[in-house]
Amino acid sequence: MITFEALIDKKDKIAVVxxxxxxxxxxxxxxxxxxxxxxxxxxxxxxxxxxxxxxxxEVSKEAxxxxxxxxxxxxxxxxxxxxxxxAVPTPIDEHRIPDLRPLRDASMTVGKYMNQGSCVVYESxxxxxxxxxxxxxILEEASGLKxxxxxxxxxxxxxxxxxxxxxxVDKIVKVVSGSDxxxxxxxxxxYGKVVTAGIHKAASIKVAExxxxxxxxxxxxxxxxxxxxxxxxxxxxIDTTEVLEAAGTKWNFLPFRPGLVxxxxxxxxxxxxxxxxxxxxxxxxxxxxxxxxxxxxxxYVAERLVKMLIKGKKRVHGAKVGVLGITFKxxxxxxxxxxxxxxxxxxxxxxxxxxxxxxxxDAKEAQKYYGxxxxxxxxxxxxxxxIVAVAHKTYRELGLTKISELCSNNHPIVxxxxxxxxxxxxxxxxxxxxxx
Numbered sequence: 001m002i003t004f005e006a007l008i009d010k011k012d013k014i015a016v017v018x019x020x021x022x023x024x025x026x027x028x029x030x031x032x033x034x035x036x037x038x039x040x041x042x043x044x045x046x047x048x049x050x051x052x053x054x055x056x057x058e059v060s061k062e063a064x065x066x067x068x069x070x071x072x073x074x075x076x077x078x079x080x081x082x083x084x085x086x087a088v089p090t091p092i093d094e095h096r097i098p099d100l101r102p103l104r105d106a107s108m109t110v111g112k113y114m115n116q117g118s119c120v121v122y123e124s125x126x127x128x129x130x131x132x133x134x135x136x137x138i139l140e141e142a143s144g145l146k147x148x149x150x151x152x153x154x155x156x157x158x159x160x161x162x163x164x165x166x167x168x169v170d171k172i173v174k175v176v177s178g179s180d181x182x183x184x185x186x187x188x189x190x191y192g193k194v195v196t197a198g199i200h201k202a203a204s205i206k207v208a209e210x211x212x213x214x215x216x217x218x219x220x221x222x223x224x225x226x227x228x229x230x231x232x233x234x235x236x237x238i239d240t241t242e243v244l245e246a247a248g249t250k251w252n253f254l255p256f257r258p259g260l261v262x263x264x265x266x267x268x269x270x271x272x273x274x275x276x277x278x279x280x281x282x283x284x285x286x287x288x289x290x291x292x293x294x295x296x297x298x299x300y301v302a303e304r305l306v307k308m309l310i311k312g313k314k315r316v317h318g319a320k321v322g323v324l325g326i327t328f329k330x331x332x333x334x335x336x337x338x339x340x341x342x343x344x345x346x347x348x349x350x351x352x353x354x355x356x357x358x359x360x361x362d363a364k365e366a367q368k369y370y371g372x373x374x375x376x377x378x379x380x381x382x383x384x385x386x387i388v389a390v391a392h393k394t395y396r397e398l399g400l401t402k403i404s405e406l407c408s409n410n411h412p413i414v415x416x417x418x419x420x421x422x423x424x425x426x427x428x429x430x431x432x433x434x435x436x
Contacts, residue, residue: 025168031067096271125268159215227261306347
């Protein structure tokens with residue numbers, strides 16, 4: 001079996017399969033100590049990385065240039081590697097059922113080119129049992145090798161927070177697990193060279209899988225509580241942020257805030273856990289309740305704007321509304337599973353014309369994934385209201401007053417989804433303002 005000594009002495013290589021938000025930072029950090037092969041199916045992604053550009057903005061041009069990585073879209077290059085780390089997406093489909101096709105396809109590709117003695121490690125978020133019950137049989141079938149005799153597997157869940165330059169891969173405790181003790185120790189050693197925050201060796205692969213999937217489920221439920229409180233306080237007529245600031249003066253009050261819950265983690269991972277639970281005959285109540293609340297927040301924001309248009313004696317059907325921000329969170333270009341589209345779709349159902357600007361998003365991706373054409377901010381003309389959906393730095397620096405001036409009349413309407421602006425400024429400037 002592959003050994004740490006062979007890797008650290010660069011007699012063997014490490015492959016990272018999938019060079020997105022998770023795989024690329026991991027590959028760059030590993031390359032400081034090991035020979036690394038970076039594999040991705042997308043030739044354009046490989047070409048841009050070779051040129052020193054990362055469209056995800058997770059790795060700087062300087063860091064890419066320093067990293068000695070063999071970037072390739074040729075799967076046969078995996079045969080050069082004894083340790084293969086799989087970091088491909090695990091989305092959900094339109095029915096909110098786990099879509100394991102990327103993971104299955106990656107396992108099939110790895111299996112075709114892996115060698116006897118290899119170790120395959122999965123970093124993708126899954127429900128407990130996927131690594132051993134789904135991935136391992138595919139590896140065996142594709143390779144002709146026997147699990148635990150000819151190869152081993154491990155699971156070490158990613159904990160990347162896109163756009164976060166503080167909690168980077170090397171500064172987050174790494175959970176590792178292996179199909180046997182030797183594999184677990186190997187992964188402790190390999191990841192230990194990269195992660196300065198420490199290593200936690202889980203009792204089993206299923207325990208590590210479960211630990212990952214509940215991390216974001218817990219966060220999802222906390223945000224759902226804040227969203228439900230925001231709905232209640234809105235009916236009462238008090239400001240949610242002011243309530244949370246007051247409550248936050250107690251030492252053990254958790255600082256969660258309401259908002260849209262999208263992206264490839266928090267809005268997706270709970271469905272992996274609930275899918276597994278229901279397959280075992282248990283219907284999760286609390287987790288799915290939280291999901292229902294969070295999935296409906298886009299609709300609520302759109303309806304709130306419609307009421308504000310009516311109150312301001314403005315037309316609804318035919319109104320022009322500017323939406324600032326389409327990515328799933330601030331200061332990242334990632335469009336995956338963004339809930340801003342829920343606001344847009346709901347407004348369109350009311351006959352509202354929506355103009356979308358985003359300071360970070362790729363226009364081609366917005367068109368490809370959502371059929372949305374991005375508008376330059378200086379083309380946001382003659383609009384009736386503005387929704388600041390994502391708190392990009394560009395919009396924070398622009399400020400509430402400048403944003404309100406995008407409206408075409410003396411009665412501007414601004415909805416501040418993330419609550420980054422001051423209601424008192426809105427009141428002084430006679431801006432019809434609402435924040436979640």
